[in-house]
Amino acid sequence: ELGTFGEGINKIKPEYVRSFQFENKLLPSTWIVVRIDGCHFHRFSEVHEFEKPNDEQALSLMNSCAVAVLEEFQDIVFAYGVSDEYSFVLKKDSQFYQRRASEIVSVIVSFFSSMYVRKWREFFPQRELRYPPYFDGRAVCYPSSEILQDYLAWRQVDCHINNQYNTCFWMLVKSGKSKCEAQDYLKGTQAEKKNELLKQQFGIDYSMLPIMFRQGTSVFWDKEEKIVVANDGGAVGKSAEENFCGTL
Amino acid sequence: ELGTFGEGINKIKPEYVRSFQFENKLLPSTWIVVRIDGCHFHRFSEVHEFEKPNDEQALSLMNSCAVAVLEEFQDIVFAYGVSDEYSFVLKKDSQFYQRRASEIVSVIVSFFSSMYVRKWREFFPQRELRYPPYFDGRAVCYPSSEILQDYLAWRQVDCHINNQYNTCFWMLVKSGKSKCEAQDYLKGTQAEKKNELLKQQFGIDYSMLPIMFRQGTSVFWDKEEKIVVANDGGAVGKSAEENFCGTL
Amino acid sequence: ELGTFGEGINKIKPEYVRSFQFENKLLPSTWIVVRIDGCHFHRFSEVHEFEKPNDEQALSLMNSCAVAVLEEFQDIVFAYGVSDEYSFVLKKDSQFYQRRASEIVSVIVSFFSSMYVRKWREFFPQRELRYPPYFDGRAVCYPSSEILQDYLAWRQVDCHINNQYNTCFWMLVKSGKSKCEAQDYLKGTQAEKKNELLKQQFGIDYSMLPIMFRQGTSVFWDKEEKIVVANDGGAVGKSAEENFCGTL
Amino acid sequence: ELGTFGEGINKIKPEYVRSFQFENKLLPSTWIVVRIDGCHFHRFSEVHEFEKPNDEQALSLMNSCAVAVLEEFQDIVFAYGVSDEYSFVLKKDSQFYQRRASEIVSVIVSFFSSMYVRKWREFFPQRELRYPPYFDGRAVCYPSSEILQDYLAWRQVDCHINNQYNTCFWMLVKSGKSKCEAQDYLKGTQAEKKNELLKQQFGIDYSMLPIMFRQGTSVFWDKEEKIVVANDGGAVGKSAEENFCGTL
Numbered sequence: 001e002l003g004t005f006g007e008g009i010n011k012i013k014p015e016y017v018r019s020f021q022f023e024n025k026l027l028p029s030t031w032i033v034v035r036i037d038g039c040h041f042h043r044f045s046e047v048h049e050f051e052k053p054n055d056e057q058a059l060s061l062m063n064s065c066a067v068a069v070l071e072e073f074q075d076i077v078f079a080y081g082v083s084d085e086y087s088f089v090l091k092k093d094s095q096f097y098q099r100r101a102s103e104i105v106s107v108i109v110s111f112f113s114s115m116y117v118r119k120w121r122e123f124f125p126q127r128e129l130r131y132p133p134y135f136d137g138r139a140v141c142y143p144s145s146e147i148l149q150d151y152l153a154w155r156q157v158d159c160h161i162n163n164q165y166n167t168c169f170w171m172l173v174k175s176g177k178s179k180c181e182a183q184d185y186l187k188g189t190q191a192e193k194k195n196e197l198l199k200q201q202f203g204i205d206y207s208m209l210p211i212m213f214r215q216g217t218s219v220f221w222d223k224e225e226k227i228v229v230a231n232d233g234g235a236v237g238k239s240a241e242e243n244f245c246g247t248l
Numbered sequence: 249e250l251g252t253f254g255e256g257i258n259k260i261k262p263e264y265v266r267s268f269q270f271e272n273k274l275l276p277s278t279w280i281v282v283r284i285d286g287c288h289f290h291r292f293s294e295v296h297e298f299e300k301p302n303d304e305q306a307l308s309l310m311n312s313c314a315v316a317v318l319e320e321f322q323d324i325v326f327a328y329g330v331s332d333e334y335s336f337v338l339k340k341d342s343q344f345y346q347r348r349a350s351e352i353v354s355v356i357v358s359f360f361s362s363m364y365v366r367k368w369r370e371f372f373p374q375r376e377l378r379y380p381p382y383f384d385g386r387a388v389c390y391p392s393s394e395i396l397q398d399y400l401a402w403r404q405v406d407c408h409i410n411n412q413y414n415t416c417f418w419m420l421v422k423s424g425k426s427k428c429e430a431q432d433y434l435k436g437t438q439a440e441k442k443n444e445l446l447k448q449q450f451g452i453d454y455s456m457l458p459i460m461f462r463q464g465t466s467v468f469w470d471k472e473e474k475i476v477v478a479n480d481g482g483a484v485g486k487s488a489e490e491n492f493c494g495t496l
Numbered sequence: 497e498l499g500t501f502g503e504g505i506n507k508i509k510p511e512y513v514r515s516f517q518f519e520n521k522l523l524p525s526t527w528i529v530v531r532i533d534g535c536h537f538h539r540f541s542e543v544h545e546f547e548k549p550n551d552e553q554a555l556s557l558m559n560s561c562a563v564a565v566l567e568e569f570q571d572i573v574f575a576y577g578v579s580d581e582y583s584f585v586l587k588k589d590s591q592f593y594q595r596r597a598s599e600i601v602s603v604i605v606s607f608f609s610s611m612y613v614r615k616w617r618e619f620f621p622q623r624e625l626r627y628p629p630y631f632d633g634r635a636v637c638y639p640s641s642e643i644l645q646d647y648l649a650w651r652q653v654d655c656h657i658n659n660q661y662n663t664c665f666w667m668l669v670k671s672g673k674s675k676c677e678a679q680d681y682l683k684g685t686q687a688e689k690k691n692e693l694l695k696q697q698f699g700i701d702y703s704m705l706p707i708m709f710r711q712g713t714s715v716f717w718d719k720e721e722k723i724v725v726a727n728d729g730g731a732v733g734k735s736a737e738e739n740f741c742g743t744l
Numbered sequence: 745e746l747g748t749f750g751e752g753i754n755k756i757k758p759e760y761v762r763s764f765q766f767e768n769k770l771l772p773s774t775w776i777v778v779r780i781d782g783c784h785f786h787r788f789s790e791v792h793e794f795e796k797p798n799d800e801q802a803l804s805l806m807n808s809c810a811v812a813v814l815e816e817f818q819d820i821v822f823a824y825g826v827s828d829e830y831s832f833v834l835k836k837d838s839q840f841y842q843r844r845a846s847e848i849v850s851v852i853v854s855f856f857s858s859m860y861v862r863k864w865r866e867f868f869p870q871r872e873l874r875y876p877p878y879f880d881g882r883a884v885c886y887p888s889s890e891i892l893q894d895y896l897a898w899r900q901v902d903c904h905i906n907n908q909y910n911t912c913f914w915m916l917v918k919s920g921k922s923k924c925e926a927q928d929y930l931k932g933t934q935a936e937k938k939n940e941l942l943k944q945q946f947g948i949d950y951s952m953l954p955i956m957f958r959q960g961t962s963v964f965w966d967k968e969e970k971i972v973v974a975n976d977g978g979a980v981g982k983s984a985e986e987n988f989c990g991t992l
Contacts (some may be wrong), residue, residue, distance in 0.1 A: 012402045014402055016398070017395070017398050020389065020390055020395070024272065024349070036358075039355060039358075100386075101350065102349065102350070102384075102385060102386040103384045103385075106284070106353055106384045107287060109354045109357060109358045110284075110287075110357045110358060110360075110361040110382040110383045110384070113358040113359075113362045114364065114380030114381060114382050115380050116362070117380070118380045129366065132363050132366045134355055134362050135355070135358045136354045136358070137350060137351075137358070138269070138348075138350040138354070139350065140269050140270070142268060147265070147268070150260060150265050153259075157260050
């Protein structure tokens with residue numbers, strides 16, 4: 001058998017097989033953002049009994065993994081996370097993996113996933129990890145720091161809209177409505193209407209909820225080259241120059 | 249503060265920010281191969297005291313994760329692994345993630361990594377995982393089953409060449425040579441010469457070494473829709489039709 | 497002035513500027529189809545008084561340019577044209593411009609355009625070319641000859657549907673209807689209905705119209721290595737093997 | 745025959761055939777440069793007896809075509825030409841063809857080629873166009889006006905180096921040397937050495953040669969929205985803002 005196998009050795013032309021690989025380099029001198037997103041986290045959060053609408057431990061685990069990513073991959077200068085997603089920003093002139101998209105996305109998502117499983121026990125000492133979670137990822141380039149900031153603001157606006165909705169939804173469910181009823185009830189309501197609902201029906205002042213829930217979390221290197229975790233997500237509002245350009 | 253943040257909500261144009269995303273769909277009706285590869289596994293295997301040149305437990309952990317990948321992602325019909333790399337073959341007409349390269353590569357590499365950490369204890373009950381490993385990944389398309397088979401044969405030839413070299417190298421090192429001396433000693437030697445060396449100096453018949461070390465491992469669905477792990481890697485020699493086309 | 501210019505010479509880093517170029521290679525071992533399409537040919541055909549719905553001279557000029565393309569670029573094995581569009585098929589293993597999409601598309605569209613202007617007088621000796629026409633182009637890969645044939649059949653079906661519609665439309669217009677009336681009249685009519693209309697109102701048997709109008713034109717190298725122009729477009733119905741694989 | 749053809753109509757699935765088309769959009773908010781380059785112009789210039797090293801009429805024909813390109817495609821704000829190549833710069837936020845690379849490159853190269861043939865007689869009234877020329881083309885994105893300027897400077901430096909070399913080469917050939925001898929003679933000489941050679945052997949002051957030969961030609965819209973042809977190529981030295989940003 002090794003005989004027939006041995007014969008094959010000389011027939012294979014590695015250059016031919018390799019010629020099917022295609023290049024996917026990201027445009028030089030642009031900000032690379034890698035966004036990863038939990039797959040089927042709806043189910044994952046149910047199985048693992050995450051608190052609704054926000055589980056502080058689960059968010060802290062995400063943030064802790066993001067910190068580890070920044071420590072491991074020095075070209076990442078900023079990260080912004082909300083719920084089960086995280087965006088990582090590489091510096092403009094990064095030559096990480098010669099800017100090949102597949103490699104950059106895959107190592108970040110792989111390292112993050114590994115770390116999540118490894119750190120689980122630290123954040124949920126009493127709860128068993130039933131099955132391993134996973135994340136998808138993609139890379140996008142932004143040619144200027146203005147557009148990069150627009151990107152981060154977009155993610156933060158999304159955080160806000162989703163959190164407001166989820167806060168209402170889960171209060172209604174906890175108060176006895178079915179999920180369908182809660183959904184119908186909220187259909188088409190405006191931001192103000194939702195804040196009113198929380199105040200009047202449940203006595204909740206939305207603006208008093210933990211800022212991490214409302215605005216997400218920023219992670220970045222500061223000027224003393226220490227990693228900062230800003231749980232108010234406030235760093236998003238600052239320009240790239242203020243936040244991390246000083247460290248480049 | 250929420251005030252200024254609130255103002256921003258209406259300024260952001262999600263369509264503009266999203267317009268920077270680029271499509272990276274893989275050509276329809278071609279075999280998609282996703283190859284993942286351990287990052288810095290040289291160091292990882294040292295820190296975790298893997299047996300050299302092959303650690304059966306470490307290989308079994310890789311294989312077990314590959315089986316889990318096939319169970320999770322039904323579009324994967326075949327996998328081939330050697331050392332710290334694994335190739336996953338998606339069926340020709342797969343519509344997994346609409347064939348978007350980033351998403352396909354990222355979920356496979358993420359799930360594999362998660363699983364590796366989770367299963368570590370099962371394969372190394374006595375050894376602590378010191379730090380989480382990670383993998384890079386990339387996708388390639390092959391337009392015909394002949395070229396797909398050439399690809400797999402190429403990986404298997406690589407397995408053979410590397411294993412033969414490593415077997416000699418580590419025998420020399422174990423017999424007292426320094427790593428540099430071993431390297432020099434082997435520089436430029438042909439396959440036959442290496443087999444002779446093993447036989448004459450160390451009394452080892454290369455063709456008697458475990459076939460998994462010499463030929464890698466195949467994982468695939470058989471016609472009864474059970475997952476087969478072929479530790480002789482022999483399935484690589486068979487055509488796609490014989491191995492897995494029947495199951496499509 | 498040359499002084500300041502001269503200084504600049506040493507500041508420019510060509511490798512940096514060149515690093516922004518991206519690769520766009522087409523997958524090896526697939527059929528490359530380059531389709532070119534007249535831009536604003538509606539207006540072009542009016543200004544140059546093309547006969548409606550089909551101008552035999554204009555179609556012959558297109559076909560003559562396609563023949564010249566096959567003579568100039570030996571990797572093109574088949575072409576199919578209808579109206580102001582032409583599809584050129586490169587052989588599966590073509591290494592033309594190392595399969596770079598931009599270069600392949602641009603030289604074909606450039607040569608075709610040049611030739612169109614040059615040959616104008618030959619086909620329209622009495623009519624002045626008022627302004628130069630131009631074409632857009634794009635490349636697509638097809639991984640098997642079956643799908644390639646589906647592509648060609650798709651173009652031919654389009655030819656048929658458009659020609660049937662246009663024949664009705666222009667007969668109605670020539671008989672006194674305005675263009676809007678003709679359009680309304682035809683809205684939603686089926687193929688059979690259109691054939692009936694032609695027969696009953698205008699005494700035209702659609703199947704008796706010149707076959708080039710109804711089925712387009714194929715251009716290819718035959719087995720004696722001569723270029724064949726099949727004005728019945730019939731070659732599209734034959735497999736790649738019958739038409740041109742013999743010549744590869 | 746039409747019978748069998750008719751049957752095919754319902755079998756074809758256009759969406760399937762179309763699914764093989766891939767997107768190739770250029771990154772938003774970056775400068776798109778389309779560079780076209782004469783194919784086999786060495787031979788073309790010989791057959792058409794262009795003056796060496798520079799044929800003023802041939803260059804003027806190129807420039808005239810570039811002007812026509814700017815008039816036709818309003819998103820092009822700047823062009824720079826030298827020898828048989830021309831670079832066209834589209835404005836940063838151009839939505840021309842939704843920024844699809846193939847279409848943008850193909851229409852520019854097609855229109856330029858058409859125009860070249862059409863205008864030939866105007867610039868060479870006494871010389872017949874023996875065969876139609878053609879050009880290749882490609883697109884590159886530059887994320888900032890600084891890098892765009894570096895690109896243009898790079899092309900201009902190339903112009904200078906080539907022209908200096910060609911001037912020496914053709915003086916040596918005209919003075920009786922064979923082409924091979926001239927080549928050998930110049931191998932490895934520095935810029936200064938070449939200027940000396942011209943002065944001492946041929947009494948030519950390089951800096952007195954027509955500036956268009958030495959520095960290329962810029963074409964752009966000025967602030968009064970007229971097209972300017974700057975035969976000294978001097979506009980390249982100015983920033984994008986000075987040249988054309990005012991007109992956007």
